[in-house]
Amino acid sequence: MHDSLRTQLTQLAGYASDNARLDTPAAVRRHGTRRGRRRRGGAALLGVGVVAAGGAIVTVAHPGLTGSGAGGAPASSASSAHPGGTPASSAHLTAYQTTVLAKAHVTTAQVAALAKAGFTPAQIRALAEKNQLTAVLRALLTPAERAALANEHLSLAQMVALAEADLSRAQLADLSGS
Amino acid sequence: MPKADDFDEFYATTSRRLVGQLFAMTGDLNEAEDAVQEAYIRAWQRWPRIQGYHDREAWIRTVAYRICVNAWSKARNRLTAHHRASRHAEQPEISPDLLTLVSALRKIPEPQRRVIVLHYLAGLSVEEMAAETGAPAGTVKARLARGRKALAPLVSDFDEPPSPRIHLAGQSRETSAHA
Numbered sequence: 001m002h003d004s005l006r007t008q009l010t011q012l013a014g015y016a017s018d019n020a021r022l023d024t025p026a027a028v029r030r031h032g033t034r035r036g037r038r039r040r041g042g043a044a045l046l047g048v049g050v051v052a053a054g055g056a057i058v059t060v061a062h063p064g065l066t067g068s069g070a071g072g073a074p075a076s077s078a079s080s081a082h083p084g085g086t087p088a089s090s091a092h093l094t095a096y097q098t099t100v101l102a103k104a105h106v107t108t109a110q111v112a113a114l115a116k117a118g119f120t121p122a123q124i125r126a127l128a129e130k131n132q133l134t135a136v137l138r139a140l141l142t143p144a145e146r147a148a149l150a151n152e153h154l155s156l157a158q159m160v161a162l163a164e165a166d167l168s169r170a171q172l173a174d175l176s177g178s
Numbered sequence: 179m180p181k182a183d184d185f186d187e188f189y190a191t192t193s194r195r196l197v198g199q200l201f202a203m204t205g206d207l208n209e210a211e212d213a214v215q216e217a218y219i220r221a222w223q224r225w226p227r228i229q230g231y232h233d234r235e236a237w238i239r240t241v242a243y244r245i246c247v248n249a250w251s252k253a254r255n256r257l258t259a260h261h262r263a264s265r266h267a268e269q270p271e272i273s274p275d276l277l278t279l280v281s282a283l284r285k286i287p288e289p290q291r292r293v294i295v296l297h298y299l300a301g302l303s304v305e306e307m308a309a310e311t312g313a314p315a316g317t318v319k320a321r322l323a324r325g326r327k328a329l330a331p332l333v334s335d336f337d338e339p340p341s342p343r344i345h346l347a348g349q350s351r352e353t354s355a356h357a
Contacts (some may be wrong), residue, residue, distance in 0.1 A: 015197025
């Protein structure tokens with residue numbers, strides 16, 4: 001073995017590279033996504049949202065937004081008819097969006113309240129990323145936006161779900177009924 | 179949603195190379211595989227941010243290395259390795275020469291081993307190694323010199339490589355202070 005150290009190390013690394021058993025990129029991404037959801041406290045409900053409505057438990061058996069006692073009908077009727085996730089229009093939610101929101105029990109009423117208060121998609125993302133709702137509330141939000149958040153009692157998990165759903169301005173406007 | 183295509187391409191082009199480098203640092207292929215994969219999982223969770231980094235590979239390597247040196251992670255990886263006993267049997271046997279090198283690398287301190295691998299395998303300059311390890315350039319050079327010196331009797335003869343000083347114009351004072 002009279003090779004240089006560099007050559008010997010290259011051979012060693014080559015052995016490892018050739019014999020490494022690695023997951024596919026898709027599998028690595030799946031691991032990361034699943035773990036992120038667990039960390040954010042996402043409920044382990046696949047396609048089934050359960051929400052208390054007027055004291056009774058209502059099971060929503062499709063991946064849509066959960067209806068609430070405040071009268072919010074599942075806003076995903078259009079997308080649930082398209083399980084492939086293709087939105088009927090830019091304002092309709094995709095299957096992915098409705099699943100994410102349903103898992104966190106985000107209601108249409110809550111989304112509508114945020115939209116009416118003037119929340120932009122960027123603001124919703126910022127709220128979830130900051131992880132410090134109280135501080136952000138004081139610093140960034142208008143009184144109307146603060147009131148909307150307070151009235152809807154949105155949890156951090158729900159904000160994260162909203163951020164992950166990445167609703168567009170058109171979708172927010174559609175959900176707010178404007 | 180982060181762009182999966184970019185991540186997939188990055189993973190495909192760098193993951194095996196990084197396993198090789200981590201294997202040289204740790205001497206354990208399974209530990210290197212687990213650490214590198216774990217680093218990529220963490221990268222995917224932060225992909226929108228990491229995507230914009232100048233040297234994403236260095237980020238993965240640093241995270242994977244930290245995972246390896248973490249005591250808890252080592253224990254977990256040993257357990258994982260135990261569960262993967264059947265996999266071990268399938269791996270081709272390592273040649274006696276490479277086994278000697280692995281054994282020699284294990285005998286030198288981890289910081290020295292790290293810079294040896296970063297310099298000779300990853301091709302980093304002293305400045306780049308200093309940035310990646312968080313140690314001053316002089317310390318990096320000292321570790322490199324000591325590591326090479328320690329390896330010399332353990333491995334067989336190897337050509338004396340060019341001095342890392344060539345990467346560091348104007349830092350001769352530091353070199354002499356740490357040599």
